[in-house]
Amino acid sequence: MRAGLRQSMAWLHGWSGLLVCWVLLLVFCGGTASYFKDEITLWMKPELHRAAAAPVPPAEAAASAVAFLQRNAPRSPRWFISLPDERSPVTQVLWIRAPGEPGSGIGGSRGRFESRTLDPATGAFLGTVRDTRGGEFLYRLHFDLYYMQPLWARWIIGACAMCMLVAILSGVITHRRIFQDIFTFRPRKGQRSWLDAHNATAVLALPFHLMITYTGLVTLMFMYMPWGVQTAYRGDLQAFNNEAFGRAPLGLPSGQAAPLVPVAPLVAQAMRHWNGAGPSRVAITLAGDANATVTISRGSAGALSVDEPSMRFDGATGKLVATSGDAPAPASQTRGVMVGLHEAHFAGPLLRALFFVSGLSGCVMVATGALLWGVKTRQRQAKALAAGARPSFGLRLVDALNIGAIAGLPIAFAAYFWANRLLPVAMAHRPDAEIRAFFAAWAVAAVLAQLHPARAMWRAQLWTGALMLAGIPVLNALTTDTHLGATLLRGQGPAAVAGFDLTVLALGIALGAAAWVLGRRTAARKAVPAAHQPHGARDAKGAT
């Protein structure tokens, strides 16, 4: 760690990367999948594939949603309506249970909300759709993890993200020939091939990696670094939120009854103000009271920034009270754009595919980094291993964690999708069961990896992942009628469903290819009359 900047940065890069790489792999896999979370959710709800046909105008969808809420949640102080768009063909409504209703006080903040998915044309509750968290689970997984309080998870992920940032910066500093080596890839050369793969996936998508890590921290920056609010606002978070984001606090009921104005004309007025841009959300407070408000937010689909301009109307009279977000201040806009770049909400299908490819590049970068550490360490211990010693504790642990994460995660993802198709549609707590399938599959893979971290385990798990992923389109064909035959060959079903089937097929084939190459190398090594091979040792996949 002494001699020179490059050496110290190399040390820092190795350790800051290694200690968090398995968590980061989960974050990258979940995050990359999240770019298509709406499409994943649609795939996981075959009952909706027909409804994805005819789009409904936003004003109609808003009106039918309000009618549903007036029938089913008349005394709730706050309604939220998410209007349908190209990526999600249904209306989502969310409301806070009114005080005094059963269940309004228990279960913490999650327990106070109720949500439903509605058919946008009729406002009817789509009750028979199979219950699933869909792509939202994968999205939440990458920052809220699971089986723990979100607050803890976000601190853990934040710490890992800081390590990632340090790893990126130290990696760039230590990479001596970053421009000369930018296109270099030397296959079948053992450690050097792993290094080349790690460098290529890292450098070719470097802007993305730097952006995604920093903007990831920015999305929760007031949690990680509240000190600005502490000094400038003496800790008054509400005052800061009000000034920075124009959020009005929930008003108090006046006690006077006043019917809610029709929402459709307000939506039309908002669309005129925004030159035809569609609204995405309607939030209504204290419906039926004289102090009701209706806040309509514009979809940020056209702009990089995630901050949505909004218009607030008086709910009893329909008068416009305030508009915000039409001309945001520079720092606010910077933050909005940063969060927007992280979420890529603005991206159409092709641009979204580019983000997805960069995300996959990130997954490969993390995986090859971890594998490279194992290869280098094995090289250092080569003499001892050849003499019959066991691998060191650290090496064995890293090998086992690598198998469990790199080969195990694809198995977990595949299990989640298999569970979606195989579990009975009407079962109770269905979303939890699907999620349990994800973690159960992962746990089995991880435990088996710890027991026998050898090349055979790599091959077994890679083949399992490959078959499970590539098998999903087949499973889809056996369990629904919106399979590739209909969606792709006959061109009728939702394109998103075809895209999902093709993507998992491609990923399965890629894993299968990796497993096959690994098998050939193992066979080649076995054919050579080798020196005594130590128990449990796993040489580099590319080693000659």
Add this chain to the structure above:
Amino acid sequence: MNGLAFLAALALVFSGFSTLSQTLDRHYADRNGRGSVPGAAERMRLHGLGWAALALALAACVLEQGWPMGTVAWVGMLTLGALPVVLLLSCAPALALRAAGWSGALGGCGLLALRALP
């Protein structure tokens, strides 16, 4: 981003990076024999063509989507377009260069078509 802009940008990025790779001694030697190094004039020509192709790719992205999203799309195209260059250079370097010329031409045509479209 429409399909034509995507393909034109991809072709141009591939062409640009293939060309630029030849300014690096290692990849020039891959194609022209060990130890050979591009001369100063040739290096300048390669740099010029390569960077021009990347700039035209930026034009293809921005033309259709405006500067903010176009720039984001371009950065993504740089990643996607560089990957086949890396793979080709490691398996079939000569092919990489021949393809560079063709894809540059095709990408250029695509860009002209984009300008011509309403």
Add this chain to the structure above:
Amino acid sequence: MRLSRNGRYRLGVASRVVAAIGGGYVLAALATGLLAVVLPMPPAEAVMTATLLSFSLYACAVLWVFAVGSAWRAWTGLAVAAAVLGTILAAALAAVRSGA
């Protein structure tokens, strides 16, 4: 307590890790708090700018701790920087409180 060379190395590493993670965060926090009050822009904007910058400051501090010559120098540097920032911050807050 006499440490072997290996022991001293490990202690140095451990010391730097603590300095980087803990000391770096304190430094970034102080800088954020200070910038939020002294930047010449509306308070919401100043807070936003300061917080946006905080992670780069933290990362730079971490890199510096591991690049610098010895763990002692790392701690000294952090302490001096924290003292300077802390003093200016205290002065700025006092000025704001008495002025406002």
